Amino acid sequence: MKVSALTLLILHVNSLIDSGKYADISIDDIHQAIEGRRVLRFLKERAGADIDLSIHLESNAYGDFESYYESQLESIYGGYAGQERRKWGIENSGLCLVLAWTNEIIQQGQGLEW
Structure with missing residues (x-):
């Protein structure tokens, strides 16, 4: 997966x-969306x-971005759900959580092309 797909998100x-x-x-709300693999x-x-x-959901410009992204979020969720405040300083905003966890995907670098 290209990093640019995540940075655009x-x-x-x-x-x-x-x-x-x-x-x-x-x-x-975000936790429920992650559980359903439907955050995007x-x-x-x-x-x-x-x-x-559209480029993330309706195009193959980044391959199967949706599956990749939802899988990565699910992995983070499995290890850190409930610890958002301690680990990322987030306790209120679901969108800030999406932002932080998307950044975490980049930092982890799994399957990414720079």
Whole structure:
């Protein structure tokens, strides 16, 4: 997987955070989306036209990005769910959790092309 696919996602999520319109997305919402392996689709459903995930969901430009990303989130969730505050300093915002865990995927570097 190319790192640029993840950094582009970070830009999109950061924009949602900055808008302030999605502050109601909780950590529990993200946990449930991770359990259902549908974080990207959850974000698209909630943010609609405010987020363009077409290259992540509807294109093969980055291969099967959705499966890769959901699998990586599931792995982090399995090891750290409930420890978000201690490990990443996050206790309120589900979008900040998505941002932090996407960054964690990059830091771990598993299966990434630089």
